[in-house]
Amino acid sequence: MDGSVEPGDLGRLHDDLNAEYARLLDIVSGFDQRLLTIKGWGVTLSLATLGLGFQQNHYGLFLVAAASGVAFWLLEAFTKAHQVHYYPRMRAIELTAYTLFSVAMPDGGRASSPLIDWGWWVADDPVRPDGRHVDPAVPESWESPSSWWSKQPWFFGHVMFPHVVAFVLGTLLFVLGLLGVFDQI
Incomplete structure (x- = not known):
């Protein structure tokens, strides 16, 4: 193979990238629903157990509430960690789409789609920790934050x-x- 691009290859690639991105977005959204369910169950069980501890006058139930809080916290953190594993691929698709399929805009910039992950990443502050100002319309490769704390979903x-x-x-x-x-109980 000589590396040349056949007619229609870019069109198929564009379609495949859009389909994969849509699927990834569905998967990530599905994780959000699971995370809300975990949080709901965790809050319900912990608060109910705390209340029951007071009602039954049995402080051992407070330990059960603390343990369930930790258990649901860890469950939510592990689920979040699995969700985050999809973000680099989403960003890679956004970067590929920008590189291969972006179009020139009248203001001299370029526009492309999708940019959901990149848009979220720069929404709060387009100034990166290294002082660089990034363009919300120009995606960059996905880099996880450098601090140890930020890599731990339980924090x-x-x-x-x-x-x-x-x-x-x-x-x-x-x-x-x-x-x-x-x-005394």
Whole structure:
């Protein structure tokens, strides 16, 4: 093969990339629904167990609430980690589409589609940690954030809350129960 592009190859590639991107978007959206379900179950179980601990006057249930908070926190973090694995491919498709299929705009810039992942990445602050200002219309390759904390989904605020609250509150109430603050059981 001499590396030449046959007529129609770019069209097929464009269609294949769009189809793959749409499928990836469906998969990522499906994870969002699972994450909401996990969060809902976690909050319900933890709060119900805390309430039951007070109702039954049994501080051991506070430990159960703390343990369920940790369990759902980890479950949500692992699910989020699986979801994040799809982002580099989404960005690669966006970059390929921009490189091969972008069109010139009257203002001298270029436009392409899709840019969902890139648009989300630059929405809050187009200035990168290294001080570079990025163009929201020109995707760059996917790079995970460099800090160790940012690579750990269990430390993402939207993943750990409210599970961390259930863990801390359940643990605190359990320790207070052990110290005799509550009636003896």
